[in-house]
Amino acid sequence: MITLGNKEYFKGINQIKFEGSTSKNPLAFKFYNPDQLVAGKNMREHFKFSVAYWHSFCGQGADPFGAGTQNFEWDQATDPLQAAKDKADAAFEFITKMGFEYYCFHDFDLVAEGASIQESEDRLKEIVAYLKQKQATSGVKLLWGTSNCFSNPRYMNGAATNPDFNVLARAAAQVKCALDATMELNGENYVFWGGREGYMSLLNTDMGRELDHMGQFLKSAKDYARKQGFKGNFFIEPKPMEPTKHQYDFDAATVIGFLNKHDLQNDFKLNLEVNHATLANHTMQHEMDVAAQAGMLGSIDANRGDYQNGWDTDQFPNNVLETTEAMLVFLKAGGLQGGGINFDAKIRRNSTDMEDLFLAHIGGADTFARALLAADRIINESDYRLLRNKRYSSFDSGNGKAFENGQLSFEDLYDIAHKNGELATTSGKQELFENILGQFV
Incomplete structure (x- = not known):
């Protein structure tokens, strides 16, 4: 039995093992064998599978038409720090039972934002100390951290691209704390996702000035982290729209051009998401190939969209054919540079059993494993x-x-x-x- 806290949240579920394609056990890997060698590396090294803190432990199944349906035991405490520790206990129990080695977070996934900068910073420091202990006990590592500079109403007009300098400065303070947290937890990378870095109307937008501000913001953040000794990669995650009508990090090609213009290409790479690629009217393999050609294929957020819905549905990956095409690019590029495969996906609103979170991640890992095996055979056994x-x-x-x-x-x-x-x-x-x-x- 694996528990890393005072309470077992996922009762009756032990560590997920590889049992092979003939297994009928739903709580077992059929294709993901962490130790199996493929193209000179084992699957564990190829993928560096990571669990997304926000979807797996923060989301409760709410949508624009209804409240959440998933009542998690770790959400019961009213004290924000106790709630954060309960969530961390559940998260590390889940990650270790899955047999994965990594997780990713936004700053306020870890603990609720406070009423002031100082209160938020104090809360973050306390939960980071708790997470540091859990990492040491479990061996789980941080693939990357990031900051949520898009949910709070102060960021309704953007963060690094906000027309109000004081909002930009507030975002910088928040990013500094998130960088500090990432470095304290020995995070291997740091991600910038500009969820509201863009515009709703050009009528009231000076696009050139906003883009220059974003370039300066990223340069300052990079310089700060490097001065503190951070050796990892900085990633930018492209997305064309939603929540903003037009986001500046539209797609891989746009981001690469931006990084080169602002002389950031030596420190930044791309964290590509499947659902974001389709929203930009691209395939994931297209985005990966564009990034790889520039030497910027850094990391992947694994999910999928719904072909009948025109928004970011963040479903778990299950399309082996499309993932195999992506793995052909993956192998040709020599894998990822610094990052891994982060399951930026959420179980469906009508999936309410605790085991559903395991079933979703098992299916996602098996999809990538099947695709990697197929891509390797295509390269080596076909014309x-x-x-x-x-x-x-x-x-x-x-x-x-x-x-x-x-x-x-x-x-x-x-x-x-x-x-x-x-x-x-x-x-x-x-x-x-x-x-x-x-x-x-």
């Missing part, structure tokens, strides 16, 4: 790479290679086109590639 390379073989020698090396002028290209005359079409063989994917999944 996938050969076929892809063949499409670009005209650039491997002769004039194509000369062009890649910058040895041909535009006039040279003109002359070559005339010499070639009319060209035959070459099939992209998309259906063949799709069939290969389906064969191995």
Whole structure:
């Protein structure tokens, strides 16, 4: 029995084990075997699975049309610090029973915000000390921390991009405390998500000035953390909209351009979320490939959206076919740079049993494991790479290679086109590639 507090919250559930694809035990991994080697690393090292504090232990199933349906035992205490400690006990019991090694948090996921900056800071320091003890006892680590600079009404016009300097300064104070908490807990990375860094109307917005303010804010935060000895990565999490109509961190390409413009590219990478990619009308594999090409594929928030709903539904991943495409990019890029796979997903409002939280995370981990295994087989046992390379073989020698090396002028290209005359079409063989994917999944 695993308990890391005075009380067992998930009664009757022991540590989740790998039992293989033939197992009928719903509380067992069918494909995620932490010790199985794939492409030179075991699955544990590849994924660094992390539990999202906010969805798993703070959410209660509320939606815009109804109150929460999930009544958690750790939410009973009226004293905010006792409630925070109860929540931490439940969180670490869950994480260790899952056999995962990491968690992620926003500052006020850990403890309720106080009535003043000082009260909030004092509460955060106390719960961080408690979490530090729990980490030491359990071996669980912090993948990354972040701050919630979007829920409080003071941030209704943004935080780092707010037109009121005093709100920006308040956000800086909050981020400083969150950075301090992350460093105290030996967090491996720190994330910035600009939930309200954007605009509702351009009529009252100076976009250029706001973007410059955000660049300066991030630079100042980075400089502060580096002075304190923080060696980890800073991540930015793209999202195109919701809650703001247009958010400045729209997608991977937008963020990369922003980081390069503000000379932040050496310290910042991307934390990509599946549901955010689809909201930007991209696929996750597209966003991952864009980030990987820039050397910024840092971390992943694993979830999925609903194809019939146009908002961020944060469902647990279960689409093996799409995840396999993402894992092809993952393996080609050599994995993630500093981050891991964080389950930024929530059980459904009508899922009210305590075991449902386990079932959701088991399914998510198995989805990624199946996808990784399939992607590795596609790369090594099929003609996938050969076929892809063949499409670009005209650039491997002769004039194509000369062009890649910058040895041909535009006039040279003109002359070559005339010499070639009319060209035959070459099939992209998309259906063949799709069939290969389906064969191995």
